[in-house]
Amino acid sequence: MDHQDQLAAQFERNRGHLRAVAYRMLGSVSEAEDAVQEAWLRLSRADVSEVANLAAWLTTVVSRVCLDQLRTRKSRREDSYDTFVPDPIVTRIEPAGAPRVDPEEEAVQADAVGLAMLVVLETLAPAERLAFVLHDLFGVSFDEIAAIVGKTPVATRQLASRARRRVQGAPQGDGDVTRQREVVNAFLAASRSGDFEALLSLLDPDVVLRADAGNIPADALAASRLIRGAEDVVRQALLFAKLSPHSQPAEVNGLPGAVTVVNGKLFGVMSLEVRNGRITEINILADPDRLNHLPLPA
Structure with missing residues (x-):
């Protein structure tokens, strides 16, 4: 297996994670796929021989691509925030009388990011959204996020905090x-x-x-x-x-x-x-x- 094939294999192992990050950042299935594809293009052209953690490197790249997209489209949606609904992800259509899923699957469902949260995320400033998604949903450190948004870790923590207050103030389900x-x-x-x-x-x-x-x-x-x-x-x-x-x-x-x-x-x-x-x-x-x-x- 040559070097390019090895990179492709490593990228495919991270594709699901990168798609999840991009979707939560953008609220769009097609835009998330575009961001992931752009990350692959950048990887294929980069020298990553000295990169110790390729997954973290890819997360940073796709986050920067998403941040650029958020900044570009920000003004486009200002007049439609009240009624804009992000792309939903339908993973199962249940026939009438379908049996209930098992408790383990229900636990996974309860941790999902619903459309209500994505609606709130649409109202955030791009850097706020990035800080909240990366830290609160994916556990990325504020030091790493700071390098992406071009702010200090303290300022980045404040971005996430402001976003968190907006999310917590929105109507939410009880997880049942x-x-x-x-x-x-x-x-x-x-x-x-x-x-x-x-x-x-x-x-x-x-x-x-x-x-x-x-x-x-x-x-x-x-x-x-x-x-x-x-x-x-x-x-x-x-x-x-x-x-x-x-x-x-x-x-x-x-x-x-x-x-x-x-x-x-x-x-x-x-x-x-x-x-x-x-x-x-x-x-x-x-x-x-x-x-x-x-x-x-x-």
Whole structure:
């Protein structure tokens, strides 16, 4: 095996980790793949003979690529933060009556990064997001992060701290995967039957619904919108009752959610946050352009 083949093999061993870092940094499946591919290109052109920890080197490279992307697109999304929903990752679509997963798998799901957190991360400054993701989610030291963002370790620690406060202040679920699955199934059933009271009983009074339909005209039924409050969210849910028979439970970002598929075409992906048996936040991606490029399990 020649040197280039050895590098390629080492890179492939780290690809999953690099993709995970890039996705949490960017909230986009396609952009994350592009960042990982750029890391490979830089590796293939670099002399890494003196690099003691290639995984750390690659993490630094992909982080810098992501930071550049975040800085480039920052102004592009300032007007759409309220309704922007990051790309979801659907890893399983559950047929009706599917058995529950085992406790070990549920523990893995409970540690997943949900869309609600990614929505909050979209509102952070690029350096704040990088510091939080690398330190809090991947355990990278502040000394290493400081070298990436061009700040002192103390300043980098402050970036992560500010980001952490924003994340902790957002609506969050309680990590009870079994209960969340029950609530998702109940929500889908109530939507299909058009049961206003049943839907209302499942929602926290201060629930937030965020629907990202991309560039669909503002007067369209499925236009992007942000809705707060249980009764208004129920009314919005009932507007889409005709699509509810096509919705089914799915695993979205490692947690129970739902997808809507009509004639083999993906119409929407829904993620919910559940606390104490009530839905506190609903995030829906209904952007046709992005859904067309969303990888789904076979």
